[in-house]
Amino acid sequence: MDSFWPALALFAVASAGVLGLYGAAALLSVGEPLVREPYMGGSPVSEHAVSRFHVRWYAVTLLFIAFDMEMVFMYPWVLVVAEKGMHAVGEMFGFLAVLVAAVVYAWREGAFRWT
């Protein structure tokens, strides 16, 4: 069973590094943070940018989720494929073929061209 304490320790090191950078900048910088409108080429900003962004490629995300679920099976499959033999290979790639068929369908339906 792996111990993840080194991971936690590394996270602490990394965070300390980032905080150290911020600390150094706080000491050295010439002033406090500047609060200004975002850059818009010199034109005035008229709305807050945080808004509901129309993500036109949401169909791609659905495809991705399908494959991601498959990856959950593929990682353990890697460990046992050598001993299970062609049987395991056939099953996994049969599953993948079904998913690839879905990708081809989505491609033909134009899910990858959204402009």
Added chain:
Amino acid sequence: MDMRADAAADRTTGVSGIARWLAHVSAQRPLLVTAVGGTECRLAVERVVRERGLRRALSPSEADTLVECGPAGSGVDEAAERVWDQMGEPRARVRVRSAEEAGARIDEARIALLDLPAQRRAAARRTDADRVEDQESAEPGTDDGAQTADEAEDPGQDRQDRHDHREHRDRQARSRHHDGQSHHAHEDRQGHGRDDAEEHERAPGRGEHGGHGNAHGHGQDHDREEEGGGQEDHEGHDHHDHHGMELPGGLVMADRGDDRDGLRLDRLHIAIGPVQADWPAGLVLGLTVQGDVVQEAEVAVQTPSVEDVSVFWDDIARETLDPGALRFRAAASADSLQRFLAVAGWPDAAATGLLLRDTLLVPEGQATGRTRFTRWLRRVRRSKLLRWSLRGLGPIPGGDRLAGPTESWPVPARLHGDAAARVGRWIDDIAAVLMPDTSDTFLAPPISRERSGPPAGGLSSAPPFPPLGRERAEYARAAVALLPDMVAGQELAAVRLVVASLDPDLESLAVYLPEAAHD
């Protein structure tokens, strides 16, 4: 302010010594503002920046020097002022009025940047001014007369300009909203002592443009929209659920609109330019975007203030009446091409293009570095990835006619085709100078260039080509007319590429076809 000064004095000499060393080793990041009529200055500044190994900044957050190229007083100045305000210390601002003083001005800016105590004081002053505004907005009606001593010390032009630009900014922002958006709280602050209640714009249900005519007292200004006085906004005319909620910065949330998929989703009103890297000088493109796809576009052209603006490319070409004028055409094309390559995300090729442009502008330049540039040209010409990115982008069919106020005129042949074709014509211009023996063209069908064929070796009193500026003015007029339709429905990357492939020269437009510049 006093606290700040004390804190600064309390800093150990170690820290300030380190800060001074850091300032000394840091590289300048200039942000270029090109006014209409400032092409010569822009070219000089870009050359100086390249020679010193500096990198141009893309936005005020990474810039430390604002370099304004060209004559003052054009419409771009207000945008420059806003961008200047958005830059954080250490910062410096210079105006380059002629090509010769480019290097000197940038050096001046560097000296100003190294003066850290002054930068700290300026930063403290701005912070205090912001804080005072916050307090003032939180207590409406109090006459705080909050001109701190530092504010009074401030160079008068700062206050004056902030004042003016708030007017312009507010008016522009209001005109952008068609209706129902009146609760954007661009309330205008009056001078001291006036009741806040009078100051607010009452514009129920409509964007009221004239209503703020009374709103410009002198005195207390703030450099930004952070009124925070959101409570005054909700005078019952908002039909969104902002009741009682103070929106920071006085801005509103995005409103919804239909899009082509039949959804009603949020729209943002943004603008590209005029202070934008790799962007035609003086062009402002106002976009309504949903997500990152443009729904509506409108083009505004900033005009120069001075009447005697002359077209840079014309001047150069007139000075040399010999066949060498071909290289100025190539230089102009190289200028457009390097900007296009920068927008296309190919910084190395853009850098070489910049070098080529500078080389071509030097009288004997076209002989130097020929192999490098030839290699570069071949790589750009043959780049499959570039062609793939540009295929089908921004098509202008041949045979279009554009309607002006009094006449209609055909779209210039040089603009026909898609973005790849237009870029190909620039490449051909450059190839005509670098590799005059080759005759292959890049994608586009060869355009009959009987006017620009290899000129006879004899001397002629008139240049064999029409003034370059006149042609560029016609291209610019067509581009400005076509741009809104070409851009609608495209996503932002495509918009930038389309504009870069057209690269309208608004300086020429202002000189040769001034009636088209005022649209």
Added chain:
Amino acid sequence: MIDADDAVHWWGLVLAPALLAAYAYAAAAGSAARTARASGAPAAAALAAPAREAAGLLLRRRRTVPGADTLLWRVGIASVPVAAVMAVLVVPVGGRAIADLSIGVVWFNAMEVLLWGGMWLAGWGANSVWGLVGGYRYLIQGLSHELPHMFALTTAAVGAGSLRVGDIAAAQQDVWFVLVMPAAFVVYLVSALAMSFWPPFDQPVGRDLSGGAAAEPSGPDRLVLLAGRHAMLAAAAAMAVPLFLGGGAGPLLPGWAWSLLKAAAVLALLVWAGGRVPAVRMDRFAEVGWVVLLPLVLLQALAVSVFVVAGWM
């Protein structure tokens, strides 16, 4: 010279981030030198350019926007270098990693996925349209390259029959995986460029968006974001060595020297290749990623699985 599987090398906690920082600087310097050569300036002076920029950024005032989601913004920005550093937990140098987890490959993948959230937050939190669009561009970029990336990782893992990075490096004693599964290697390199939004996949921080997700942050925020970006590229380059290039194997030099050399070579290749082509537009690349790269790497995985089962590996 592989230590016991459970050994944890605590001194690596300092050494690994230091090495990563050095490689990240090298990537930035190499990129600056490459551009300087292209513009005709001497490349040697440009090697100091990232340090100069960092110096300037330490002095600069931070910026924020009214209405910005400050907490999420800063978390997003900070997550970029933190994810890069965490990813090298399992990368061995000369056979020794900080902690050679039995699921090292999955750990690396997971740390890269942290960037998705981080970059989107970095774009969203700034309350600027450029950041917003940049953050979403990073997401579609991720969606397009992530599956080929994951399959490339799995192919290397299948070749060794283990998810432990040390085992994968050890399984290449006869022949390096880059020769057995070249398509997976190429796909891995492409995804390394994409995951660290390095040119030509730098549309999330692209010039056409005035810097995209990097348009608003200034001062130390900007320094952290850009340093994290270079660190992520360095981490991906470092991971390519045990996965495809045989780890620390090589004549004459000790294992750690070979590891470092190979990582440097991969990094140099990535930095050089990035400057040769224009930026890839996501709405065009998504199709390529799904319809070309994915079947390619799937076929590669099938081939390798068959080899493994048939006992040829």
